[in-house]
Amino acid sequence: MSDPHRRHLLAAALATAAGACPARAGEGAGPARLVVAAFPLVDQIIRDALPAWHQANGGVEVEVISRQYDDHHTAMTTALSSSSGGSHLPDVMALEASYMGRFSLGAGLQDLSAPPYGAEALRERFVPFAFEQARNRQHALVALPTDIGPGTLLYRRDVLDRAGVTPAELTASWEAYVAAGARIKARTGAYLIAHARYLKNIVIAATQPPGHSAYFDAQGRPAVDGPAFQRAFSLCLQVRRQGLDAIVDTWRNDWAEHLRRGRLATELTGAWMAGQLAAVIAPETRGLWRAAQLPGGSYAGYGGTYYAIPRRSDPARKALAWNLIRHLTLDRALQLRAFKGYDAFPALLSAHEDPFFDEPMPFLGGQRARQLWRDAARRIPPRPLHRQNKFAEEVLNGELDNVLIYDKPIPQALGDAQALLQHRANR
Missing domain, CATH: 3.40.190.10 (Periplasmic binding protein-like II)
Structure with a gap:
């Protein structure tokens, strides 16, 4: 369950990490720009995470389109259901956990279980409930979690x-x-x-x-x-x-x-x-x-954030979009930075072993x-x-x-x- 209104205050954590990907920018005539759709304050965490990815991927630019929480999810619903296809779709979209059912059980999101994505191999790296809740009726994985509540x-x-x-x-x-x-x-x-x-x-x-x-x-x-x-x-x-x-x-x-x-x-x-x-x-x-x-x-x-690729987005950009999602979900340092800066609890299990989890919290009377x-x-x-x-x-x-x-x-x-x-x- 979740309270969507918390997104107007909370930085819904974004995370990142490098890893194997289907293709890299610069291999052939790949796309030179990605579009990511998000909502506050996920948008800011994405922007904070982009410099390293930009440098590692040949200078590929990423445009972050941000709308208020409700407007964002309404716009994504409209874009996925539009008959006009890829021109109105972002390459990557952020989705709040309470909306995942609405999006994942349709046919609008890319199956990340299938080649060349191979997201099933990442299962053991995430908190189990968050990973499993990104499945559709066919048990295919259609998003990766980045933060949980x-x-x-x-x-x-x-x-x-x-x-x-x-x-x-x-x-x-x-x-x-x-x-x-x-x-x-x-x-x-x-x-x-x-x-x-x-x-x-x-x-x-x-x-x-x-x-x-x-x-x-x-x-x-x-x-x-x-x-x-x-x-x-x-x-x-x-x-x-x-x-x-x-x-x-x-x-x-x-x-x-x-x-x-x-x-x-x-x-x-x-x-x-x-x-x-x-x-x-x-x-x-x-x-x-x-x-x-x-x-x-x-x-x-209580809440959480996922990243997904629209099924009908530009095929030429999907490999790079997957690369970016991996960057935004698998990097331990970036997960911890989002947690420390925005109270965005990491979905990535390796981040849970950091000493930060053992520090006393002054607001809670020093409780760990x-x-x-x-x-x-x-x-x-x-x-x-x-x-x-x-x-x-x-x-x-x-x-x-x-x-x-x-x-x-x-x-x-x-x-x-x-x-x-x-x-x-x-x-």
Whole structure:
């Protein structure tokens, strides 16, 4: 799961590395220019990574076309579906993880498993879940990951201390998390979480059976009325009835103010949020936060970035485009530079062995939290993608509102969501 709006603040990490490629610039009359489409701040990380690649590839120029997050993905959707073909397509496109299902399950992206790309040989070099989630229905790999967002529970240590709640009590299970939230609210007045919706999202993402996407079963059929959804909706209803959520949306001013004032005890989020809090949102809370694994031994991803080659882009440029993607995903030093500069957690496993992961984090009171996130990254189960995931999430959000605001029975809400998704699937 992911929060796309974080891309307006977070530098969605780009990485690089040299490696074998189908062809090199300068061999014959190869293309002298590539076009890469990206979004903030991925665009800047790409630009930072280009000088070495430019020098190693005979001076080939790279034009980076940047659009705002939503505009970028809309433009890529339009370009891939256009009948006019390659003239409107970039040679390389950056895609956020939440959009991968929409793009990968069509026919618009190049199969990187096939010759001359041979991307399957790179599998052991990446965090497993990120690599596997770039596959289409035919199990072909259509993108390479560069950064990921290991899920974490960030909590205010000072608020927990005042409430007499220990981190172990907060994380024992999802039910324990809600119960601890009730004690925190009663004893400190602080809310447990910004919005019950975010609890629903992570419980579903972390507890679905293997082989299922968040909302669809292993055969791609809607499956939103089972035990995981019953549990998630029930927990959210407990949160709302006990007044444990502030009913504020992430990235809004009131959300940020709650964080600054200690009015939110926890954030269920990606590891990158610690950097955002430290640098942008609440730097004055330095030393008050800590990180833990998600409750109940759960592991889930929050966002990430991939690179792909459009299938109908200019064939003469594809070898060089693949060369660039390898540069942007396989270089350990560049991955670490993006991590240190933009909190973009590397998908490249070799980067995880750097001493930087063992350094204390002052914003988290000296905790060596990157070790925690590294462990989580390797435990996140891969989940197949589905082109309707974002629509399904909107449907579930609507039905959750019906439960929380209008007292709609949970079985009826989930049954209606299942019926709507089934109807859409049958169209």
